[in-house]
Amino acid sequence: MEDPQTPEILDYRNEKGQGWRFYKIDGVLRRIGKTPEGDMKLLKKVQTFQLRDDDVMVAAYPKCGSHWLWEIVTMLRAGNSEYNKKTKEVAMLGMPMFERADELPSPRVLNSHLHFRHLPEKMVEKRIKTILILRNPKDVSVSYYCMFNGMKESIGFDGTYSEFLDLFLEGKIPNGDYVDFVKDWLHVKQDNPDLPMLTMFYENLKKDPVKEIKAVAEFLGVTVTDELCEQIAEACSFKKLKAADKEVKESFGDLPNPGRKVTLGCTEKVKLGTGRIG
Template identity: 75%
Template sequence: MEGQQTPEILDYRNENGNGWSFYKNDGVLRRIGSTPEDDIEMIRKVQKLELRDDDVLIAAYPKCGTHWLWEIVTMLRAGNSEYQKEAKEVAMLGMPKYERADELPSPRVLNSHLHFRHLPEKLAEKNIKTIFIMRNPKDVSVSYYSHVNGMKASFRFDGTYSEYLELFLEGKVSSGDYVDYVKDWLQVKQDNPDLPMLTLFYENLKMDPVKNIKTVADFIGVSVSDELCEQIAEACSFKKLRAADTEVKQHTSNPSDIWKEGHQGMYRKGEVGDWKNWITVAENEIFDSLIERRFEGTGIVFTYE
């Protein structure tokens, strides 16, 4: 870090003190955990991470189905519908344990919420198979609020959903602006036409899991039977994933150290259209206007119910 200028700290907490402080790294708003310097160093190390030819990377904004899809791809590669107990967070580039990804046996299924420019530099050069999954931003905002409101320490947000939504629509949340993130990955595909990249929608995977699991299998070059796809779809239903996740956490950590009492942890509802239970008519009009304006010309059509 010697000789590097200390980044400007941007305090985006609201008048009630809810929110976070950020700094900018190559145009991306990054929430400050320990220090900006530590975060900059972490990203630098991720960028230098050695990739293997048979790696698969899942890229997604938080709460867009990252863990769900990770389980599916891992099961497809293993040829069974058994849950993996250790590797998920280790395989997440940008998380504290990511350096242990080197210890994972091939073929690895890596995953990340980072922007493309913060991921390993050889991603495009080595033509690493990349799966990008999107979700309608209204459900993303609700699920993300529940996540940050439910955590006791790292993401802690004690405000209301309406307070969070205001920050979300302005891009002043952890992982930055959702629209910018999606547009960034669309640009990645344009700029790197040889990069093998599959784009999925969370809602499609939810509505027809077997068909979409087959699509993923074809993309990663795995031959699968209809029966295995159905088994994986069943094992990766949200009810079963939540139960499996709870069981793993009971053996590896104390959930009460991480989550507030009554919070369901990583897997909440997984429903399409739950935003209707949270967003007011006035907020929805603002949301619609922003989505129409900022996604204009992208060709993206989200499913909201």
């Protein structure tokens, strides 16, 4: 990974001041938090993070279903449809406190919004089973905007959807360009044939969750019944996961659980902020 001492600061805020400042590392835009140097140290820690042989990785661009899929995989590996009291953030590589994942018992289900080149260096060597979930970029843009709209103070964006869409299409948003993210990940399997990898689509999981859950179980080598897959599909419905976030999930460090952290939603008439697709 590149390790510039003083990375160039890229200011991509528009004329209304909506947007963010970034630095670029390994061709990827990273939003500047406190300092670029601190973020680079964080990425380096992720790359040297110690993987376990039975770890599973869920990879996704934000708002593509990583929470949904993480809960599904966690239940499949546990062999039941009970909610894990931990939130996915405790096992999310790239979060400021991600090293708390070392405290989790095996088998762990890790997750991340990072590009493959910023994930642990031994992903291929250890043949970590990886599940990539993709989503229609139109829906991604709306869902991402709705999240920002509910977190104006912490995220620093108070613009309209139209203003956000311009930034989204140009890749000038946190986590960078969606198209670049997808292209990079689609080349991962081609470039790393020894890495066991399953690619899924949010839309297929929404259309036929039981079928997709069975496909995930087969990829993981987990024996399941039709009844269990149906129970997991029901438990991981949007409505029930939202309720579980509020009623079941523990806090993560100094962060409240996702269901209590913010009120998500759009002030504009922008649809799809409720798990719908289309």
